[in-house]
Amino acid sequence: MTAPPASPAPAGPRALAWRRRRRAAARFWRAYRGHRAGLAGLAVLALLALAALTAPLTVGGDVASVTGAPGRPLEGPSGRFPLGTDRFGRDLLGLLVWGTRVSLLVGLLAAVLSVAIGAVVGITAGHFRGVYATVLMRVTDWFLVMPTLVLAIVLATVMSRSLGTVVLAIGITSWPTTARLVRAQTLAVEARPYIERARALGGGHGHVMLRHVLPNVMPLVLAQTTLMVSASVLAEATLAFLGLGDPAVVSWGGLLQDAREAGAVSSGDWWYLVPPGVAIAAVALAFTLCGRAVESVLNPRLGVGR
Amino acid sequence: MSTEEQHGPGRRRPWHRALRRAAGAGIAALLLTAGLATPLDPAPRPAAAAGDGERVLTAAVAQSVDSLNPFLATRLVSTSVLRLMYEYLTDYDPGDGHPVPGLATKWTPSADKLTWTYTLRTDATWSDGRRITAEDAAWTFRTMMTDEEAATANGSFVGNFRKVSAPDPATLVVELERPQATMTALDVPIVPKHVWEKAGDLGTFGNDKAFPVVGSGPYVLTGYRADSYVRLKANPRFWRGAPKFDELVFRYYKDGDAAVAALRKGEVSFVSGLTPAQADALRGQDDIEVNDAPGRRFYALATNPGARTKDGTRFGDGHPSLLDRRVRQALFLAVDRETLVDRVFQGHAVEGAGYIPPRFGTYFWKPSAGQELRYDPGRAARLLDRAGYRKNADGRRVGKDGRPLHYRLLCHATDPNDKAVGQYLTEWWGDLGIGVELTCLDNVTDPWLAGTYDLAFDGWSVNPDPDFVLSIHTCGALPATEEDTGATDNFICDKQYDDLYARQLAEYDPGKRAELVKRLQSRLYDLGYMNVIAYPNALEAYRTDQVAKLRTMPEDGGNIYGQDGYWSWWSAEPAGTGDGPDGGGSTGAVAGVAAGVVVLGAVLVFLALRRRSTADDRE
Numbered sequence: 006m007t008a009p010p011a012s013p014a015p016a017g018p019r020a021l022a023w024r025r026r027r028r029a030a031a032r033f034w035r036a037y038r039g040h041r042a043g044l045a046g047l048a049v050l051a052l053l054a055l056a057a058l059t060a061p062l063t064v065g066g067d068v069a070s071v072t073g074a075p076g077r078p079l080e081g082p083s084g085r086f087p088l089g090t091d092r093f094g095r096d097l098l099g100l101l102v103w104g105t106r107v108s109l110l111v112g113l114l115a116a117v118l119s120v121a122i123g124a125v126v127g128i129t130a131g132h133f134r135g136v137y138a139t140v141l142m143r144v145t146d147w148f149l150v151m152p153t154l155v156l157a158i159v160l161a162t163v164m165s166r167s168l169g170t171v172v173l174a175i176g177i178t179s180w181p182t183t184a185r186l187v188r189a190q191t192l193a194v195e196a197r198p199y200i201e202r203a204r205a206l207g208g209g210h211g212h213v214m215l216r217h218v219l220p221n222v223m224p225l226v227l228a229q230t231t232l233m234v235s236a237s238v239l240a241e242a243t244l245a246f247l248g249l250g251d252p253a254v255v256s257w258g259g260l261l262q263d264a265r266e267a268g269a270v271s272s273g274d275w276w277y278l279v280p281p282g283v284a285i286a287a288v289a290l291a292f293t294l295c296g297r298a299v300e301s302v303l304n305p306r307l308g309v310g311r
Numbered sequence: 312m313s314t315e316e317q318h319g320p321g322r323r324r325p326w327h328r329a330l331r332r333a334a335g336a337g338i339a340a341l342l343l344t345a346g347l348a349t350p351l352d353p354a355p356r357p358a359a360a361a362g363d364g365e366r367v368l369t370a371a372v373a374q375s376v377d378s379l380n381p382f383l384a385t386r387l388v389s390t391s392v393l394r395l396m397y398e399y400l401t402d403y404d405p406g407d408g409h410p411v412p413g414l415a416t417k418w419t420p421s422a423d424k425l426t427w428t429y430t431l432r433t434d435a436t437w438s439d440g441r442r443i444t445a446e447d448a449a450w451t452f453r454t455m456m457t458d459e460e461a462a463t464a465n466g467s468f469v470g471n472f473r474k475v476s477a478p479d480p481a482t483l484v485v486e487l488e489r490p491q492a493t494m495t496a497l498d499v500p501i502v503p504k505h506v507w508e509k510a511g512d513l514g515t516f517g518n519d520k521a522f523p524v525v526g527s528g529p530y531v532l533t534g535y536r537a538d539s540y541v542r543l544k545a546n547p548r549f550w551r552g553a554p555k556f557d558e559l560v561f562r563y564y565k566d567g568d569a570a571v572a573a574l575r576k577g578e579v580s581f582v583s584g585l586t587p588a589q590a591d592a593l594r595g596q597d598d599i600e601v602n603d604a605p606g607r608r609f610y611a612l613a614t615n616p617g618a619r620t621k622d623g624t625r626f627g628d629g630h631p632s633l634l635d636r637r638v639r640q641a642l643f644l645a646v647d648r649e650t651l652v653d654r655v656f657q658g659h660a661v662e663g664a665g666y667i668p669p670r671f672g673t674y675f676w677k678p679s680a681g682q683e684l685r686y687d688p689g690r691a692a693r694l695l696d697r698a699g700y701r702k703n704a705d706g707r708r709v710g711k712d713g714r715p716l717h718y719r720l721l722c723h724a725t726d727p728n729d730k731a732v733g734q735y736l737t738e739w740w741g742d743l744g745i746g747v748e749l750t751c752l753d754n755v756t757d758p759w760l761a762g763t764y765d766l767a768f769d770g771w772s773v774n775p776d777p778d779f780v781l782s783i784h785t786c787g788a789l790p791a792t793e794e795d796t797g798a799t800d801n802f803i804c805d806k807q808y809d810d811l812y813a814r815q816l817a818e819y820d821p822g823k824r825a826e827l828v829k830r831l832q833s834r835l836y837d838l839g840y841m842n843v844i845a846y847p848n849a850l851e852a853y854r855t856d857q858v859a860k861l862r863t864m865p866e867d868g869g870n871i872y873g874q875d876g877y878w879s880w881w882s883a884e885p886a887g888t889g890d891g892p893d894g895g896g897s898t899g900a901v902a903g904v905a906a907g908v909v910v911l912g913a914v915l916v917f918l919a920l921r922r923r924s925t926a927d928d929r930e
Contacts, residue, residue, distance in 0.1 A: 071731075072650075072738045078657055079588055092588075092731065093654060166751065252730045252751055253737060266727035268585070271571035272592030 036302040043298025049291035057105040068099035069255045079267065082276050089276035091260070092267040100255050101280050107256035108288065111172055112238035118176030119237070120230045123183025128222065130184070131191025132214050142188070149181040157240060161249040171250055175240045183229050187222050194221045224303035231296035235289035242285045257281040366885045368556040368858065370581040370872070371570035372563060373725075375538055380518040381500040382454070382461040387772060387873045392541055392561065394877050396526040397500030398550070400429060400448060400483075405864045405878040408671070408775035410495040414443060414527070415483070424490045424819055429483040435550040437503045438523065438531045445477035450504040452485070460514030465499050466798060467782040471816075490817040492824055496776035498875075501527065529554045529881040538563050555884045574599065580858050583851040583872035586727070587657035590850045598856040603659060604863060604870040605670045606849045610728070611663070612646070612736075612842045613769035613801040614639050618762025621789045621797075627762020630718055632710055637698040639839035642766075644684050644691035645739045652845050655731045659850055663843035665832040667777050670846075670865075673821070674777050676829040678836055691743055708744040717746035721758060721767035724751040729768045732844065760796060769801065769841070774875050778816060781831060784841070785809050803840045849873070859886035 016024070037043055056063075067073055074094035075085075082089045088097040126145060130138040148156075160174040194200065200217055208216070244250055245258025252259070264270070264277040374388040381393045400415040417430040435443040452475040454461045455468075462469065474486040485494070506525045510516045518524060523544065524532040529551070530543035541561040547553045562579060564570035571589050573579045575596065585593070585601075594601045615629030632638050648662045661669060664683075665676035678684075695701075700708040700716055708716040720736065722729035733749040740747050750764075758764050771780050782788060786804035790797030811834060815827035835841055849870035853861065862882035863869035871879045 070738060071654075071734045074654070078654060093734075162753075248724050248751070252749055253734060265566075265568060266586070266730070268567055268571065268587075268589035268592070270568040271575075272588040274588065 033302060037298055040298035040301065042294045046291040046294030046298070049287060050295065053105055053109065053288060053291070056102050057109050060102050060106055064096075064099040064102050066103075068096060068103050071095065079269070079272075079274055079277070081274075088280050089274070091277060092263060092269075097260075097276060097280065100260060101257070101284060104255045104257045104260060104281065105284070107168065107254055108238055108241060108258075108285070111168060111175070111241040111256070112234045112288070112292075114172045115175035115179075115237035115241065116230050116233040118172060119179045119233055120183050120226055122176065123180035123229070124187050124222070124226050126180065126184040127187025127189075128191050128214055128218055131188040131195065132210065132218065138188075142184075145181045145184045148178070149185070151178070153178045153240075154243065157244060158247065158249060161244055166249065166251045168251060168254060171241055171244055174244065175237050179233065179236060179240070183226070183233070186225060186229060190222045190225050191218050194218050224299075228296055228300040228303060231292055231299055235292035235296070238285065238288050238292070242281075257285050365557045366555070367558040367560060368581070368880070368883055368885070369560045369562055369579045371573060371579045371583075372541075372561045373565055373567070373570070373584060376535070376541065378517060379524075379532065379535060380513065380516050381464065381502060382458075382513050383463050385464050388561070391873055392532070392543070393500050394528065394874075395530040395543055395559070395880055396524060396528045396532050397502060398435070398443075398527040399500060400431075400497050401495060403496070403775050403864075403875045405862055405869075405874075405876065406866050408865065408875065414448065414501055418495060420494070420819075425487045427485045427487070427494050429485070431481045431483060432550060433481055435527060436548050437525050437527055438546050438548055439503075439525045440548070441503070441505065442480070443501070443503075443527055444480035445483040446480065447504045448483050448501045449475045449477040450507070451499065451501050454507075454513070455499070458513055460512070463514075463796075467779055467788075468493060468497050468499055470787075489813075490819060492816055492818055493776055493778045496774070496778075498774060498776075498779070503527070529877050530559050538565070549881075551881070554881050556880075559880055574852060574854065577854060577857065581851065581853040581871070583849065585850040585852060587659050587850070590659070590852070593852050598854055599852055600855050601852045602849070602863065602871055604849045604851075604868055605661065605668070606847050606870060607668055607670055607774075607873075607875070608770050608772045608847060609663065609666065609668055609843045610660075610845045610847050611769045612643065612844055613767045614642075614840045614842070615762060615765055615767070616802055616804070616840050618802045619789065619804070620793060620795075621786070621791050624793065626793045627764075627802075629762060630716075630765040632698075632700065632716055633718075633765060635698050636839055637694045638700065638716075639842075640684055641691040641694040641698070641743070642740065642745070643839060643842040644686065644694065645688050645743050646736065646842070646844065647686040647739065648844055649686065651732055651735060655728055655735070656845060656847055659848040660845040661848075663845045665829075666780070666835055666841065666843060667773055667828070667832060668846040671773060671775060671777065673825050674828045674832075676832040678833070682833070682836070684839075684842075688739070688743065695743065702744045706744050707746065715746060716744070717748065718765040719748050719750055721755050721764040722749060722751045723755055723768060724753045726768070728847070732768070759801075760790075761793075762802060767801070771800070772873060777828060781812055781815070781828065784835065785812050801840065803835075803838070805834070805838060808834050808838070856886050858883055860884040 071093040074090070075096060076090035076094040078090065078092050078094050080086060080090040080094070086096050086098065088101065091097055091100060126141055130141045130145075156178045157174040160178070161170055164170040164173070195213075195218065200213060203213055203217060241250075241256065242258030242261065245256050246262045246265070248262055250256060250259050250262075258281075260281040261278065264274070264281075267274075267277070269277040372388050374386055376384075376389045376392070377386045378384045378389060379392065379396075381397060384390055384393055399413045401410040401418070402413040403409070404411045412432070414431055414435060415429040416432050418427060420427050429445070429448070431443070431445050431448065433442075437443055452469055452472060455466060456462070456472055456475070471488050471491045472485060473488050476484050478484060487494075503525050510518075519532075519535045522533050522535075526532065526546065527549070529546055529549045531546045532541070533544045534540065534542035540563060543559045543561075545554045545557050545559075564573060564579075564582075567584065567586060567589065570579065570582045571585070571593065574582045574593070590601050590603060593599050614633050615627065617625055617629050617631075617634055618627035619625045652658065652660045652662050664678060667674045667676065669675045695708055699711050703709045703715075710716065718740075720733055722733050724730075730749070730751055733747075733751070737747040737749055750758075752758070755767070759767065771783075773780050783798055783800040784803040784805075785799075786806075786809050788797055788799040789802060789804055790799065808831065811827055811831045815824050815831060818824040818827055849872065851871050853871070860882065861871055862878045863871055864874040864876060864878050
């Protein structure tokens, strides 16, 4: 614990707020540090993020070029190609690194989209109640009972094949859980006396939702986003594996799909199948670990939860 | 029936189209999920030598049946099944493909070659015991001549018929408007009149409800479920002699690897459409014979020449730059066929040249050195410059109207080769400064019929008599209206081509006809609407411990699945009886299941015990 500020010269309210936030962040990090699994997940994520960001320098976009493929099709691992080559003779290690970009990007964007929709629906439904909330929550229920994968497949089939489509398909099929969670939290927050006070002082709908409810549901949203990323990465891989991704874009799911189409399963070319599979599992696991850690730090009632 | 599409169809009937639209995405989703799992076994039993002594030959297929009605079916799987169900007037010799007697034992033209008289065999009966008469054949042809729906699949054969009659049960007389070279190879399944008279509307009749379906071929259809199985029983009344297998089942495996796994386990005896990697992996296996034969298909890049109807009404939205022959040729000049054969087909294909595959030596044509569009990106760039499509500051080719060259390339999501070749094309054309949008769809029919594509992958199987595949590029094959389907492949209409087509059809001298067919191909090559990339090999495998012998076509190094005839399945002979390696395989399976049950039981017991032991800790 840092020593309480002596505050001889009273700081302005803004500076005070920043100091408070800094302290909260430090407190969060201290608590998070206690979760070993969370740290491990974070380390894996940092590593993958680094690989994704530096990919243009390390492997370069040429790795995805089929006309400039350096090897023969389906070569086994060797000194030149540590993970062998794919059906075009491209270096699989390079493709794996290059695919990190798409998988992470789509995972993050889809998760943000899904949680954003969920948060807006949840907060407004919890705040306004009445007919509006009833209608909105029935819509949510409808999306909740829809099999997500089937809906995403349908969306990806009818729209053009691009990354944006995949993001959209995942985003708009996976928000209902978040909406339900956020609505529950909103109801709990709005029952507190200070909300009533804020209303009495003239706070409008926007003020209450943005200044009071949103900061209180934010931790939940954050944890939900982190957890949602792993689901989105998996969903992206699934859609790409089903052949619904953009065929020209290299992603892990797309690599698996290529491997399947080339008959790598029956010819036993494990180097084509295992690395992308392991990578997908690793990212999903890392995000889940982080998400769980964040969740238990922000919500002590969840218990020790290491 | 001459020519069947191997996969993703270029054309289909309107009623089917509406159905597809409605079911659209849902079907796609189902197909995709079906592709993940091994299909449920319609009737679990080992592929050969089942317990009750039935000898069953099971073949894995992936393509969906479009229809089992011979008047409508155009897909390879359907026409292959129909070949087994219905005998034709003539068959192709499995050796060299010359016409041999089928239902007809003899055929003679009149002096002016306008009247053909067929003598039908008297010893042939339908599977229900009735005799096959000339009236059946006459009814089949007449129906195709009068009912437009019935002409959907094989209309090109009867378009020139004036009158068909059956003066007596063994004589069929066909009178023609003009001479027609395909009279000795009428690839039309002859159906039993006494059954089909009552079929009702032929445009919607599926022929897949009342089993067994009365037929005349080596097998009789006894069961069918869409995307699940097609079951056929040996026809003991088949005039050529009953097949050695009692039953033939085409079982669906939407996933190639699942089919290969089933072959390895002995659940199926035959798998076709292998990838090079799968073929290489199977080659070293015991009891499995891999057949790598020159195929009868061509694999081409089709260009939208501006979709239009018979009366010249234009529709669709093909890129206008493709109407310039220089642009079409430039596109093809930038395609390195050698690399594609080497990388995508991994040597299991022959580099493309003319329209007809080299396997049909009589008609095979190669462009001369001066005519050939060899891979030459430099020449392609010069051609585009000359056509007025120069590179702008961003390195993209722009027309005079300022519109950049950007093409939609239609590919079959079901064919891995399309996607792979598409990626090569995207890069090659990208270097030229041309943008490509690779659109892979499960159902390419809708944009295809509507003419809303620029370039597309195309492929047809070719018969020993090439008339059909040539007929689909004539002006006469164009659709009557925008809503109609038409027999056209991709809206090609060229007067010079049509003239040559008519001349070859009317030419009875084989040598002269072959010469005309070659000139026809030369014209098609120069037009640049159909650019043949390769002739893929047929890669297939069968279990030698279940099937002792199969006749390939041609007999010397030919293919098995999708032949121009029923030779492979009719001639298939079961291997051994019972206690071969097959028995060992099923013992292994039984042992495996038993072990699984034991392990599962142990886990359950363990969990139960554990649960009891912790019962106190729980509430």
